[in-house]
């Protein structure tokens with residue numbers, strides 16, 4: 001009986017964890033820990049990605065599937081984002097086309113969203129038509145003027161993420177919410 005309770009708890013583990021504690025083959029490229037991001041400022045004190053445990057496990061499953069079937073891997077740009085960082089972003093760019101209003105919060109602030117792309121064995125990103133955090137309509141998933149290769153790369157990323165419980169959005173090919181994100185609170189958490 002006790003064992004059952006513990007098992008259920010583990011399956012619903014919503015703690016915030018370092019992604020490499022789940023899968024160290026997921027490559028991290030945290031632009032917000034550098035000046036190479038749309039704000040031009042260092043926003044994160046660490047270049048480590050944190051995520052809700054349950055979402056991280058789903059991402060690890062997606063990564064395993066990509067490795068086994070396509071010889072590809074996931075590179076992650078962002079996962080959990082502290083609400084304090086959201087406020088700083090909003091001060092720099094108070095425009096909700098680009099940045100979620102901190103009074104409402106982003107799904108990243110719940111630790112239940114990821115920004116990801118696909119990389120090959122040499123670590124090279126697959127061509128997705130734009131870079132990360134490109135806020136033009138070329139980054140929209142259904143933008144029509146894209147090569148067949150770009151369309152197929154975007155589709156593979158999207159279909160894989162959906163298969164493992166993530167939900168895409170139309171305006172950013174790299175962004176996926178974890179299904180059930182609304183169950184997770186907006187929180188602050190000291191990343192280091």
Ligand SMILES: [Zn+2]
Nearest residue numbers: 113114115175
């Ligand atoms: Zn995102």
